[in-house]
Amino acid sequence: MFAKLLKHDCKAIFKYWWIVSVISAGVSLVAGIALSIMNVGYTAHNYIQTAAIIIFFFCFFAIILLPLVTQLLTFIRFRKNFFTDEGYLTFTLPVNKSALLGSKTLASLIFSAASGIVFFLDICIVSGVEDLDNIGNLFYEISHMFKNIFNPFEWNVFVTFILTILIGIACAVFFNLFIFLCITISNMLVKKHRLLFGLALYYGSSIVFVLILQFLSSNGIFESLMLAPVFSEWYPVLILFGVFGIIAAFCAGAYLLEVRLLDKRLNLE
Helix, strand or coil: CHHHHHHHHHHHHHHHHHHHHHHHHHHHHHHHHHHHHHHHCCCCCHHHHHHHHHHHHHHHHHHHHHHHHHHHHHHHHHHHHHHCHHHHHHCCCCCCHHHHHHHHHHHHHHHHHHHHHHHHHHHHHHHHHHCHHHHHHHHHHHHHHHHHHCCCCCHHHHHHHHHHHHHHHHHHHHHHHHHHHHHHHHHHHCCCCHHHHHHHHHHHHHHHHHHHHHHHHHCCHHHHHHCCCCCCCCHHHHHHHHHHHHHHHHHHHHHHHHHHHHHHCCCCC
């Protein structure tokens, strides 16, 4: 049953996501052409170069919006399924709340990863249109990086890479669950503009979190922790493992809290 839920959620998001992705690729092509014009260095027609600069920055801003649009699609899908008239039908399905929440979370992760791939391809399009050699250089740097990571004589580098990927996935899971929590709380606290309130709560909390991290970083706490005098090259790996454990615990707490709220505190429109 979980597979059917996931398939249904992915189809509902993909119906709009692919349109945004195609538009993003087209905008990348325009951005690449504008970048080429910028690098030509017109002298007799400076207004053309000025227009190209403006177009490029507008296009690049539009490309950056792709992950945000993907998030918005998954959040709207979550709210529509749980907190509108459709919610009455959702909770009549012969599945528990954990499966419903797990399906939404996994679908959000899938499309977040897909948006990351599309964003990378957009960058390749912009670079390739401007100069094909840029793509070759980019893939050379990537291959060189992976060669260092999979060096059999430096397993600590490989383990660090794997832990970094796991931390990234855990952070994505937590932030998706956190926005689900914000939307759920907004439906408990306010009667109008619930989605807007939930998004404001999420992004406001995210800004506070980023400011706290910047404060800790500016005071050298992270640097002193990673560069502490130790006798083992595996020390950074242990630090990353601890970070992963903490984030995983937050994910589990957020998941259990969200399931309980969905089970006990529903406020359908």
